[in-house]
Amino acid sequence: MDPNIFKYIWRYSRSSQTVVLSLVIGSLPFYFMMLDLPRNIVNGPIQGKGFENPDATATFLKFSIPLPGFLRDIFGSASFTIFEGFELSREPYLLALSFSLLLLVAINGIFKLQINTLKGRMGERVLRRLRFQLFDRILRFPTTHVRKVRQAEVASMIKDEVEPLGGFIGDAFVQPAFLGGQAITALMFIMIQSFWLGLVAGLIVMIQGFIIPSLRRQILEMGRKRQLVARHLAGRVGEVVDGALEIHAHDTSHYERAEITGRLGQIFQLRFDIYRRKFRVKFLNNILAQVTPFIFYSVGGYFAIRGRMDIGQLVAALVAYKELPTPVKELIDWDQQRMDVQIKYESIISQFNPEGMIAPELQDPDRSEDAPLSGMLSAVRVTLEDEVGVKLLDGVSFSFDVRSHVAITGAVGGGQEYLGLVLARLVFPNAGRLSIGGRDMSLLPEAVTGRRISYAGGDSVLFARSVRENMLYGLMHRPLTPPLVLDENPRREAMERWEIKRSGNSQYDMRADWIDYQAAGAQGPFDIDNQIAAALDVVLLSEDIYQFGLRGSINPGEHTLLSANILQARSVLRGLLTDAEIGALVEPFDPGRYNQNATLSENLLFGTAVGGVFALSNLMQNGYFQSVLDKAGLMPELTRMGLTIAETMIELFSGIAPGHPFFDQFSFIAADDLQEYQEIISRTARVDLDELSATDRMRLAALMLNYCESRHRLGLMNPELEQRVLTARSAFASGLPPEFRGAIEFYDPGEFNSAASLLDNILFGRVIYGQAEAQSRIGGLINEVVGQLNLRWEIFRVGLNFNTGARGRFLSSVQRQKLALAKAILKRPDLLVVSEAVSLLDARSQQQILKNIKQFCQGRGLIWIGGQPDLNKEFDQILVIEDGKIVEQGKFEDLSQSGGHLPKLIAVG
């Protein structure tokens, strides 16, 4: 990237800049005419020049071109007249000229509008390109650098810090041309009227433009010096305070007084100098502002009297002079902005220029290859250093068939994870050579390394998408089939394409189908889920995904068959639960009974809220809900119990830092609301509960909504209250106003509830609290039913829609590792590098997954790094690495003889 912002801007907006600049130049004659017209108005119709005779007329709008000598003979006149014009008498002529002035003002305005619009678009385009280029550079950062980058900083550079550059881009060339052009035109105009007046005006502009900024700069410089001296003074005063004892002990107080006096004198001198200069500048400015009119009036007036200048010219010169300061001032501002922006630009691009950037050719998407990787994978003296020169890998050499299964193991910190990164070509070694089948790996394009090699590390990042989309992420290298639906507005579509081209952004269409189904062994979107399931089976994650599916919900309109099957599962389960022993673990939803294992609001609504109307946070504010509570006479009791909850919560949670997960998990009151409830409680000390304001009472009663006796154990519920809740339940359902019909789905034993999860739909009740293994036993029973009805596959597919959250935070760390590994497998690579990718799993799962992966990798290369050393029996070769060096290499049987490194590792591991 150009180190100079002007060069950068010019390179990417040359043609637009030329257009705007030519517009600027085109606008100047009109500007000149606008300055010139007042002279004509004053001299002609106002002063009566040419109208000495009452019948005299003047010619308006006569256009003629003066002809050069040789043409004069041909045409027989000194000029060629295009338009003869109109003959107008004095008043109409005045009017005509005045309207012309108005017209010129409008024309100049339109020029300005056009120039500004073009400038804006140009600026936005270059800004878009700049942002894209910075982002593109992030994608080409060497991975070792990316780890050091503070992501928030880089993100804010692309988002915020380039923003002011955008504003400047449009102005970079146009502003000085436009303002300078105006200033020069005005100056020239004055000069044409009178050379000397022009000279004076020019001189004054020079003073303003050069001397004043430089004087100001001196003042700024002195200000900085003053700050420094003041800081020293403060430091010295502090020292004196610290050393007070010392001063008294040696009677040096007068020395200190003199010392400080000297410093105060320095500050005084500096401040006084600043004042003097400041006022000198002000004085100069004022004088300049006042002297110019003085010269214009006196000298110009003298010229006018002497007839060397007419009144019109003088007026016009004055008008033109009035126009001068604005462009000059803006030019000075522009210059300041220029310095500012240049510094900012340099600091930004220096952040985006790390050493060892990946060459763009390596990311060429068209350089993929059909032939699978083959031959020997060899390392010759491969060395990798970190940024301070510590050798992470130190002259590593080895060679094995790329299709063989190799384990790399070593003690923690041995460097094996770096070897994994280097082998997957995610990090380029500092020295040495890696090759596959004789081809230098550092020259292989990402289209080969990123498709033929898969890498799964211990901390792979998941994006905030569904499980399915995360899985497919490894198959999206470039769009394969064009989008089915284009924008319905073809003009806008074309515009967008044009702008993308103009700003050098990516030409690929996001809406296209990017998924390389073939690479995953599928035909297309309809059977890709089979491959995903197979990959998830390898890493033992399918069961979890199925569980996500159970906890997911579906739209019965789209899944008619599945929703009907779920209802069937509900009735099958109901049959199984008639067995008294296991049936005791579930409390089914019964319209006529209070569910002890559900909250009060669940019991009241007896349904699932759809949208926000009856959501827990809005429920108490809902007028209809309030009326139901009032009619059932529940409010006073709920308020009283809410008060108990509030008191308990404040007792329990006021000592806990806001943001602690306990608030989300356990507290009835959010951290931010504790204070408010504290105030409500203190109010109840003064007045009775029923004298509290309606809002306070509602706030208290709302706490009860989430209460469930068997879970929270505060001893608040009683059978009589439950009975009244049941009355309110049926009142709520029967009186539901039509506008709220869609806001809740009631628990109906015969209906699918689209707002509830599949699990809740099957269970149609609550597993009771506090009985050991109740959840798992009921879960097992549900699995049985699902298996019996063959619903597993469809529920699993619902689970693939589960959103993993930013960085996969809705998954456990074990699930994250498994999913990342499955993603690497789905791609069906020629070489799979698994680097500490199952480190968080228990030994048994690690073993099982390794077995599955070895099965999957028949005919493919596998490099297995880390993990338990005794897992390594089944590998063709084992490399033992220590302090970045290969210390042992061979088969498990050979290396496991005592005395070597491997047995030691196994003993420790």
Next chain:
Amino acid sequence: MQLNDEVELLRKVALFSNIEPAKLKLLAFTSERMNFDAGQSLMRQGDLGNAAYLILSGEADILVDAGGGPVRVASVGRNGFVGEMAVLRDQPRTATVTAVTDVSTLKITKESFFQLIEDSPKIAIELMRILAQRLETTTIDLTGARARLRAAGIDAN
């Protein structure tokens, strides 16, 4: 049994005896009540654990399997506190605890337990004391066992 009764029981556990009631109430509130039928296990040796149990009522056996099948090493009853070791260090359970009668417990999760330690450093000191005591007992046992092995002519190292 309500929250306040559970707090009373917690105070009777040596580890918690010096803790303010409000903190114990938080511990109880953030913990789950869990009942086990006779024969059900509170925890199994080798499983990963994330909770400790305070026994509110009933009897349970502590069983250790050192390779030759489970051996009962102790039993716990009301106020007994089990499973805290696995909570302190992320390691598999070292013993199986099985209910002999119906057992009612308070299941204290790792998060609640650590919150309590964060709030009351006293607990941490108390914990250290208990652990040191256990270590001392174990060391004495080990020394004794080694001495006996040596006496029997077997090298214990």
